[in-house]
Amino acid sequence: MSDIATRNRVNDQATVLIIADNADFAxxxxxxxxxxxxxxxxxxxxxxxxxxxxxxxxDMAIVGDVRPGVLPSVLTILETTNKPVLFVARDAHTAATVRETHTRTLVLCQPEEALDALVLVATEALRGREALARARRAEQTAASNEGQATLGRYMLEMRHTLNDALTSMLGNSELLLAEPGALSAKSRDQLETIRHMAIRMHEILQRFSSLETELRYVEKQAEREARARSHGAADCL
Incomplete structure (x- = not known):
């Protein structure tokens, strides 16, 4: 049987790989x-x-009606993908053999009588894999957010040190600029640039202080709303 794809996928729709030498099985x-x-x-x-x-x-594979000489290699290859693998056996002997030799493959027997079970098990396997993928994405997002939060905390902690350094820069630049004739015109222009940049950095740090205040307000507001919802739920009991 040739490699055929059913083109009815939508968005992140899961894909089931069906491996069989008999088209009727698929x-x-x-x-x-x-x-x-x-x-x-x-x-x-x-x-x-x-x-x-x-x-x-x-996302998962279903195997059935594959020639006995090919079956072991097929299952071995699929198990290395770390994807769920279901094997539908024609008889109990084949099912027992596969269970013994391929422990990572889920084996079902007699597809005519267990077709509903096959679809149910396969559906649950896909759901489990999707849930695992969502959990991994959530972990990655949480790790990224934690890194950003750490950087933000560090910047807030360093704010006072930076403010002290900027205060020193501003004070010394203003003292030098206040002395007439002490600097050439070019040096005064350069010093003015340094002074303006220091003022700009100071304004940015002041914005950090404002953001910190706003964040604390939002956190307190969220806590109050959570307590209110909790009390409301308790009153309904």
Missing amino acids: RTITARWQAERVLPGFTLMSGDLCPGVNASAF
Whole structure:
């Protein structure tokens, strides 16, 4: 069977890779899945093409009706992708063998009687993988926010030290500028530039102080609203 992709994906729709040497196996699964509220995208592939599979192109794999000589290598390749793998066995003996040799593969038997279970298990596996992906994204966002918060705290802590340095710069520059004839015209222009930049930096630091006050106000407001909601919920009990 050639490599065929079902092009009905929407946004971040999950993709199920179905590997089978019998086209009826894939058609049966995809037809049953049409009854579900959430429909994944499907990529159909024969067992011979599995060695070239791209792990980033699917979210889980379902294997069935693959020739016995190819099956072990197919399952081994899929297990290395760290994606959920479901194998549908034709008989109990094959199911037991795969369970023993491929411990990371979930094995189901008798697809005609367990098709609903297959779709249910596959759907839950996709949901679990999606939840894990969301958790990882949340961790990355939290780590990024924590880094920014650390930088912000450091800047606030250094504010007083910077203010002292700027005060010294402003005081000394103004003293030099107050002495007539002590500097050449070019030197006075350069000193004026230094003074203006110091004033600008001082204004920026003052803005930091204002932001700190605003943030504290927002935090206190959020705490008051949270307490009010908590009291309201308690009154309803």
